[in-house]
Amino acid sequence: MKGKKLKSGEIENALNQFLKDEQHLVLGFKKGEGGVGHQIFKGSLDHYSLVNPLFGANAALYLRRLFSKGLKVMLMLRPCEIRAYVELHKLTQVEREDIIAVSIDCFGTVSSKEKKDDVPAEADKLTGYFQDKDSMRWACSVCRERRGVVGDAGVRIDKSGNYWMVPYTEKGEDLVSGMEGEFEEVPAEMLIPESAKTDKFQIDMETFNKDFEKCIMCMNCRDMCPVCYCIDCVFNGDEYLPKGDALLNKVFRTGSTQMPRGKDLFHLIRMYHVSQTCVGCGACEEACPQGIPLTKYFKGVSERLQGVFSYMSGRSFDEPIPYVTFLEDELKDAMD
Numbered sequence: 001m002k003g004k005k006l007k008s009g010e011i012e013n014a015l016n017q018f019l020k021d022e023q024h025l026v027l028g029f030k031k032g033e034g035g036v037g038h039q040i041f042k043g044s045l046d047h048y049s050l051v052n053p054l055f056g057a058n059a060a061l062y063l064r065r066l067f068s069k070g071l072k073v074m075l076m077l078r079p080c081e082i083r084a085y086v087e088l089h090k091l092t093q094v095e096r097e098d099i100i101a102v103s104i105d106c107f108g109t110v111s112s113k114e115k116k117d118d119v120p121a122e123a124d125k126l127t128g129y130f131q132d133k134d135s136m137r138w139a140c141s142v143c144r145e146r147r148g149v150v151g152d153a154g155v156r157i158d159k160s161g162n163y164w165m166v167p168y169t170e171k172g173e174d175l176v177s178g179m180e181g182e183f184e185e186v187p188a189e190m191l192i193p194e195s196a197k198t199d200k201f202q203i204d205m206e207t208f209n210k211d212f213e214k215c216i217m218c219m220n221c222r223d224m225c226p227v228c229y230c231i232d233c234v235f236n237g238d239e240y241l242p243k244g245d246a247l248l249n250k251v252f253r254t255g256s257t258q259m260p261r262g263k264d265l266f267h268l269i270r271m272y273h274v275s276q277t278c279v280g281c282g283a284c285e286e287a288c289p290q291g292i293p294l295t296k297y298f299k300g301v302s303e304r305l306q307g308v309f310s311y312m313s314g315r316s317f318d319e320p321i322p323y324v325t326f327l328e329d330e331l332k333d334a335m336d
């Protein structure tokens with residue numbers, strides 16, 4: 001695979017060059033007083049950070065229903081964010097034409113809820129910081145793809161600390177061609193290695209009920225999940241989650257009921273809806289005020305199901321999502 005070894009400051013130069021066009025925007029990270037966070041840059045970069053060691057949200061959330069023609073948006077994001085964007089594109093929720101998606105090698109992240117002042121924002125210091133796996137979010141410690149190998153291009157870091165920009169699509173080729181330097185063979189070994197496979201997820205209903213006991217049905221997990229995108233969620237109406245008279249009618253028909261009502265159904269339906277597109281980012285868990293280990297369930301169930309179809313969410317623009325594809329002989333040889 002060929003790419004360009006980048007000189008110091010080359011990424012910022014290229015992004016500032018891109019931003020000179022007033023119809024162009026960059027969605028990436030900015031260093032602020034309280035740490036690093038998402039930022040849409042217009043005009044020029046300001047306190048830009050290539051990496052973001054804090055996880056609050058998955059930025060693909062902000063791209064849903066982006067169909068604007070004529071604008072160009074460059075995404076400079078983590079692999080789980082680019083993977084979620086790829087899935088949203090396949091679900092016709094984002095127009096790809098206007099977006100250049102660059103994934104950046106990810107060292108892992110710390111939860112924004114547990115933000116510690118000593119988390120470095122520099123790539124060269126993060127490897128050392130995350131030697132202790134307990135300091136990163138659980139979602140990151142079992143991440144399926146931390147490498148910048150998804151989207152139109154990737155920023156990769158080799159073992160000697162050199163930065164590379166590698167194109168994966170025609171759009172990525174155009175972007176990298178415009179940068180300084182010559183195309184050369186990218187080293188096979190990189191700082192962020194290929195991710196290890198996780199164990200098959202299986203759980204009993206007793207543990208599920210225990211874990212979800214504290215759920216207050218605030219639905220933050222749904223609202224912050226980048227791939228849970230329906231405008232008319234079935235849980236917004238009275239059908240699944242009755243309120244007022246509809247609720248009391250139900251109680252008179254079915255008897256005593258634990259409140260909040262319908263939480264098993266809510267989580268199981270959501271799990272079913274996102275199981276083929278979940279990228280295991282843990283944004284749902286990050287948003288949960290009750291500390292419920294949602295990633296364990298959503299990542300666990302979805303990776304197991306995606307495995308049955310030899311599918312991986314967000315890996316490729318061309319790989320169709322199994323549940324929107326009909327194949328006559330599907331699952332003939334599938335093993336579970």
Ligand code: SF4
Pocket residue numbers: 055078079080081106107108109139140141143144145146280281282
């Ligand atoms: S889930 Fe993976 S890609 Fe996303 S922040 Fe964690 S390590 Fe990075």
Ligand code: SF4
Pocket residue numbers: 224225226227228274277278279280281282283284285294295298299
């Ligand atoms: S279900 Fe949770 S882990 Fe999966 S994509 Fe949504 S927010 Fe990320």
Ligand code: SF4
Pocket residue numbers: 214215216217218219220221222284287288289290291292294
């Ligand atoms: S965010 Fe937590 S408390 Fe709220 S609905 Fe989801 S699991 Fe329940």
